Amino acid sequence: MQPTAPGGKLIPVLPNRNRKGPTKFDSPHIAIWRSLSELSSEAYNQPVGDHGLIACLHCDLLQRLPDLAPGASARCPRCNKELWRRREDSLNRTLALTLAAAVLYVVANSVPMLGLTIVGRDASTTVIGGAKHLWDNDQQIVAILVLFTAVIAPALQIGLMLAIVLAGRRERPPRWVGALLRHHPTTRIWSMIEVMMVGVLVALVKIADYATVIPGVALFVLWVLVFLLAAMQAAFDSREVWEKIQWADEAQRPAAGDGMAKEPA
Amino acid sequence: MSPAAATAMQQGLQSCEGCGLLSRPMPGEDEGRPGEDEGRPGEDEGRCPRCDEELVFRKSASFQRTWAYLIGAAICYIPANVLPVLTTTTAAGAESDTIMQGVVLLWSPTGWPLSIIVLVASIMIPSAKILALAYLLVTAQRGSVANNEQRVRLYRMVELIGRWSMVDVFVDTFTAALIQLQPLMSVEPGPGLIFFAAVVVLTMLAVESFDPRLIWDSASSQAADSKEVTYA
Numbered sequence: 001m002q003p004t005a006p007g008g009k010l011i012p013v014l015p016n017r018n019r020k021g022p023t024k025f026d027s028p029h030i031a032i033w034r035s036l037s038e039l040s041s042e043a044y045n046q047p048v049g050d051h052g053l054i055a056c057l058h059c060d061l062l063q064r065l066p067d068l069a070p071g072a073s074a075r076c077p078r079c080n081k082e083l084w085r086r087r088e089d090s091l092n093r094t095l096a097l098t099l100a101a102a103v104l105y106v107v108a109n110s111v112p113m114l115g116l117t118i119v120g121r122d123a124s125t126t127v128i129g130g131a132k133h134l135w136d137n138d139q140q141i142v143a144i145l146v147l148f149t150a151v152i153a154p155a156l157q158i159g160l161m162l163a164i165v166l167a168g169r170r171e172r173p174p175r176w177v178g179a180l181l182r183h184h185p186t187t188r189i190w191s192m193i194e195v196m197m198v199g200v201l202v203a204l205v206k207i208a209d210y211a212t213v214i215p216g217v218a219l220f221v222l223w224v225l226v227f228l229l230a231a232m233q234a235a236f237d238s239r240e241v242w243e244k245i246q247w248a249d250e251a252q253r254p255a256a257g258d259g260m261a262k263e264p265a
Numbered sequence: 266m267s268p269a270a271a272t273a274m275q276q277g278l279q280s281c282e283g284c285g286l287l288s289r290p291m292p293g294e295d296e297g298r299p300g301e302d303e304g305r306p307g308e309d310e311g312r313c314p315r316c317d318e319e320l321v322f323r324k325s326a327s328f329q330r331t332w333a334y335l336i337g338a339a340i341c342y343i344p345a346n347v348l349p350v351l352t353t354t355t356a357a358g359a360e361s362d363t364i365m366q367g368v369v370l371l372w373s374p375t376g377w378p379l380s381i382i383v384l385v386a387s388i389m390i391p392s393a394k395i396l397a398l399a400y401l402l403v404t405a406q407r408g409s410v411a412n413n414e415q416r417v418r419l420y421r422m423v424e425l426i427g428r429w430s431m432v433d434v435f436v437d438t439f440t441a442a443l444i445q446l447q448p449l450m451s452v453e454p455g456p457g458l459i460f461f462a463a464v465v466v467l468t469m470l471a472v473e474s475f476d477p478r479l480i481w482d483s484a485s486s487q488a489a490d491s492k493e494v495t496y497a
Binding site: 043044045046047048051053054055057058059061062078079080081113114115116118119121123124125129130131132133134137139142145146150175178179181182189195196198199200202205206207210211238242245247248 | 271272273274276278279280282283284285286287288289290291310311312313314315316317318320370371375376379382383386413414417418420421428429431432433434435436438439440441442443444445446449450453454458459462466469473477478480481482485
């Protein structure tokens with residue numbers, strides 16, 4: 001509970017007495033941080049004891065996940081949503097694909113993607129160049145959207161995945177991996193390189209009516225990147241990382257990790 | 266209530282959208298009346314003990330938020346199709362094209378497959394998406410129990426294909442960025458583009474704020490009464 005002073009003003013929670021070390025040496029911001037985390041941790045739900053028990057996120061049906069062989073998948077019996085697909089050697093394969101995607105991403109955004117020649121004049125553009133042109137033509141909002149879906153979201157998708165997989169290879173991945181893993185699906189929704197590539201194809205055909213189009217190196221690299229990103233997502237098994245991650249309320253449960261299955265339901 | 270027929274909400278359990286963990290609200294939090302507190306973000310919201318996500322039985326204010334995004338998208342859909350998205354300036358003068366005119370221009374003996382791609386991605390998908398979401402919202406709000414499986418499949422389709430409407434935004438971006446050959450010929454983005462982009466973004470946000478579990482809630486409570494559940 002959040003203690004309040006008589007005037008209704010918030011007062012910080014006093015540091016816990018049985019914590020190790022002399023708390024009077026805590027700097028104020030650490031003390032506040034501690035009390036904040038104590039406040040929020042009071043609201044943690046109680047996990048059900050059985051970790052195989054889940055509810056379908058598309059129809060809320062309670063069910064028990066079977067132990068799957070690598071490559072096999074489990075579907076909800078009521079709404080047919082895929083609940084879990086177990087991947088073989090998920091972390092290593094995902095790491096390899098993510099590293100390859102990261103290299104291609106850098107190349108794709110540093111060299112020209114499309115060029116054209118018309119009566120002796122040349123023009124070329126990169127992905128970022130396309131967004132910049134929109135910005136310069138008073139279409140700032142669309143420019144930001146293009147930059148976000150074609151450049152920033154894919155970078156986040158690759159970068160977060162790299163951090164998740166590298167840290168996920170540890171025995172007990174730290175808590176922040178959970179925060180990244182939780183937000184990773186959002187970057188996946190907004191990362192639209194494959195959509196952009198179809199758009200580029202259409203633009204290419206349009207322009208070919210007027211001028212000679214010169215496909216840039218980035219065009220080919222981006223096509224490879226589309227397939228690499230799809231393979232990266234397909235190789236990744238988030239459940240494997242969730243199973244061994246450090247819990248957010250770990251401080252409250254001294255025996256967490258080995259004692260998780262014994263939690264009261 | 267037989268355990269096999271139960272939903273997590275009927276058992277007072279919340280499943281985490283972040284990590285999938287099933288957990289029970291602490292006494293005094295959301296505990297007890299899931300029906301009444303349905304998705305309303307209370308001040309004493311519980312969090313997932315594993316990943317720290319805020320937990321609710323159903324996405325908060327799902328109907329209201331989805332309707333809001335959807336109505337916004339429907340309003341933007343009109344200027345998106347009426348206003349020009351590209352303006353081509355040549356020595357002969359300036360010419361503005363709407364999305365539909367772009368589809369017609371692209372139609373040629375060799376270019377017709379791409380013309381169809383743009384037609385499907387820019388005209389058919391956005392309107393189908395708005396209609397499909399409106400249908401899902403109306404049937405779920407009326408507590409319909411018919412065609413649940415088809416309706417959740419429709420939701421997944423809308424979720425999957427929605428992003429492809431962005432194609433036209435990219436087409437216009439790169440056409441405009443490349444054709445800059447003043448004074449010969451230049452192409453500039455038109456005022457319709459921002460409305461079209463808004464339709465795409467708003468429908469995607471609508472899909473994300475809709476909770477497909479709402480499709481099943483009436484069927485689940487009926488099944489709980491009759492102690493049986495129909496499986497697909």
